[in-house]
Amino acid sequence: MADLPFSNKAELTDIIIVDDEQIIRDSLRQLFELEGYQVHTYTSALTALDRINRQFPGIVITDINMPHMDGLSLLEQITALDSELPVILLTGYADVPMAVQAMHKGAYDFVEKPVNETLPDTVSRALEKRRLVLENRQLKDQLRQNKEPGVRILGDTPVMQEMMSLLNAVVDTPADVLIHGETGTGKELVARFLHEHSHRAQANFVALNCAAIPENLIESELFGVRKGAYTGAEEHRAGKFEFAHQGTLFLDEIEATPLSLQIKLLRVLEERKVTPVGSNEAIDLDIRIIAATKTDLLQQADLGDFRHDLYYRLNLVKVDIPPLRARKADIPLLFKHFSSIAANRFHKSLLPLDSNQLQQLISYDWPGNVRELRNTAERHVLLGTDIQLSSSATSPAFSEDLSLSEKVAFYEQSLLEDALQQTSGSVKQALEILRLPRKTFYDKMAKYGLERSRYTRGNN
Known part of the structure; x- marks a missing residue:
């Protein structure tokens, strides 16, 4: 750890x-x-x-x-x-x-x-x-998060613990949040974490990728449209803001929002009211806005591609997700986690990693971040082939990347998962294999974020 x-x-x-x-x-x-x-x-x-x-x-x-x-x-x-x-x-x-x-x-x-x-x-x-x-x-918070249902964010490195401290501080506040991170770092996962661990969890989490909607449609997608507002508008349709009432609206790639729409978006953020296209009547909103970007919005604002006032309104709480290369000690934990999910999903055995393969994972810079790591883990489980990474991987000494305690933790987690895999999730049989007290076994499962349901096939 x-x-x-x-x-x-x-x-x-x-x-x-x-x-x-x-x-x-x-x-x-x-x-x-x-x-x-x-x-x-x-x-x-x-x-x-x-x-x-x-x-x-x-x-x-x-x-x-x-x-x-x-x-x-x-x-x-x-x-x-x-x-x-x-x-x-x-x-x-x-x-x-x-x-x-x-x-x-x-x-x-x-x-x-x-x-x-x-x-x-x-x-x-x-x-x-x-x-x-x-x-x-801090340890109690980690155990509580591991035991609670819903989205979990894995990572024990200092940069991740710092991020989690910020998330826990604002998770149940009304403050809007701006998430910044490279592609593949898990911006939507962080947004879902904030939603599912807040009092809004029972309401809708609505996600919209601003770059994926044509400019001529994004206004009606966000604000909704009244019947007859324009040719083809044959019925009332609620927009994303209205649909997310009492919940959370996640606006991914906010930097792609057209400038013509940004002033209207700013007004909604400030007034907490939305007026559908073709209507003169504003609808009150109880909503939390979480925006995400992979770019420097302030730099874009300075270039004239993003409104300064909208940037400062969104930037009340900023969460920076570290790239995977900045938290390499988390790679073994994440790889085991994704491999376990893939093994259960594909009905395959969990393949152990040897030290050379683990060194490959640690020394690679992961330009695609966590998403690339997950794909690699799934391919490893599904095809059973050697791990194939880009030739840009460096080769630092294995001992310099993982401390002794991290290697021990990785090995310990492997033994726990192997025991659960062998016994199809039977706690009783896993205890016999590992020769552990039941409480110690459950404490270690919570520590590594393991869920017996991934392995069980009708056993108790």
Whole structure:
């Protein structure tokens, strides 16, 4: 498994210091910056609160006696936001009852001024606790996503975890989203993930490729048309916007939208109303718009091929999908996933990869991205031939591309899938082959996104 963002190789270093005395702030900043920490100082609790949320990768050190909002009140506010964020309280005088009260309110520690050499040790332990909390939350999110029905996005590399953190942060908000990625990276998959993991999942997900619709038809496709609006319009037809009411409209290749239509599209995005062709009556919309592009829209806008105002309206939340060559450590996981699906679909045995074949997969740059990898996996399962890749593949050393833990994970997943394949999905028989406890078996299936239904043929 690839390193998580909060692993020991990326230790947390952020410290927020809140104190109304400049000499205290400056001395603490100097102390911790010399230790290599990222220090953020604030004169008041209210301004510090603006920076704190459940994702804050650090801890808080705050004085108790401050104007407007004291340290205990700040502690209460932080605990309401995130009860697992360590807060260290500072006081200018010993007060046992106050210390007891602070600890009951959830303080990580209570330190008397002037601080001594024990404070850096306390901070180090608090940051380690915070790292473990954030890492545990991330693992729980991964397990939850693997167990939930619907679209799943596979990938353990840091760039994918960063993307997933963004998706999880906006998945159930009303914000429109702009997805950017090369051809074959899975832009529609990301859009479906946002839809199916939101409260809109019970309504329609409507996808439209803007480049595939003739310019003279795209307006009626999007906005709908009223009977008699033009020759051939013999009945009312709802457009994609109306059909996606209370759901999600996915506009792929948004860069292909004609300039003449972009101003009308902007109006719909801003007003959340659509007027069908041939009608004077606007229809209210409850809708989320997800647009996707493989080009640089801002560059297109600068060239006059795309409206700047529409770009800025779409670019409220931007999701950049990394190309496959930027997350090569995910290739074995994805190849096994696609191979398993293909083996089940084609009623073929799952063919194991030898180290040379795996090295081929890792060293290739995959210009067609995940789509090309999926086609390669399906061809490998269906035809049973050697993996044929472009001659442009490079040949870095195998050990440099996959860490030991990634190789072990790939091998472990292979054993699990082989056992399920041999037993046609029988958990009982797979447990006997692998000699694993049932709970461990299910935990590992969740870890690798395996579904017994892919292999089962009537077994329990």
